[in-house]
Amino acid sequence: MQHFSQPFTQLFDLKNGLSDKGETTNRYLSNMKGMYADQGAYEEAIAHDNPLVYEFYELKLPEHPGELLFGTSIVYPGKVGNEYYMTKGHFHSILETGEVYYCLSGEGYLLLENPEGEWSAERFTPGAAVYVPPRYAHRSINTGNEPLVTFFVFRADAGHEYGLIEQQGFRKLIVEENGASSIIDNPKWIE
């Protein structure tokens, strides 16, 4: 018989997202090279400091389509030029699998797009459950002044695919304009 997981519990603080178990994967500004539209602002920022942009918990469970992975993601507040701190974003390697993000604290967006060019920017506020349907790449963006904390769940065999997004990003950017967040076209994006 297939070997499945056993029942278990992991605590994630409802406010700051931190857990008593496991280590987070950390993404510093140096890990985000080429991902912000304003390359000059990025070079200037990284010359001064290398702050933590986001961190997340990763479980290790059998990569079976009946198992689910879950954890929290914490995106810190900040900007590179006028573009807000964000995650790299990813498709799933098994493209036709979805994901759920439940926002625990902070504010921002989940930016989504599929290979057919459909996109959406779903608003994260505390208590917002955002659904990522199958086929949609997704990136968390913190437009506020405190950490953006979300609890996520996806199929354990889904996998992460960063390739295309690391090269040219998403079709849209979320930037600060006149003190408010604004969704604009990504100048680096090529059809």
Add this chain to the structure above:
Amino acid sequence: MQHFSQPFTQLFDLKNGLSDKGETTNRYLSNMKGMYADQGAYEEAIAHDNPLVYEFYELKLPEHPGELLFGTSIVYPGKVGNEYYMTKGHFHSILETGEVYYCLSGEGYLLLENPEGEWSAERFTPGAAVYVPPRYAHRSINTGNEPLVTFFVFRADAGHEYGLIEQQGFRKLIVEENGASSIIDNPKWIE
């Protein structure tokens, strides 16, 4: 091409679990006939009143293995005899699919068992993420004095199977003994 969902957001209050969208499915005490060990206490309780025992949100999404369903479940505080208010509990129709419960408020247990006779009682406290592996039936039990609120996620094609559990229940009961919760054998359970 397969028709998948579009991105969307649904708000669920982080404290009381209630949503701005959709109606809950309600389970009153009258819907729980035969599910409590103390049948006399049940008959006496139902003669006086028919309180709401629990409620939950149900999404309607395509029943595809890449889609996920999510929502909140709210189990109210109370007892029938010395047995705490609980959900009916279910296996998934596709037995080899798991589920995740993230506790938002209240306290209690998720009681789990698989057809092989392995069982576990995982503790719900605010911030506890409880993992239901594939093959495990699961039931939420409120051992506290306020509503037990959880956010759940499972595969959209998993389905619910109540049959065996409605007849003889789980192998274990969670009851109040000397003012504290206690896990005991279910006298109705037959191997």
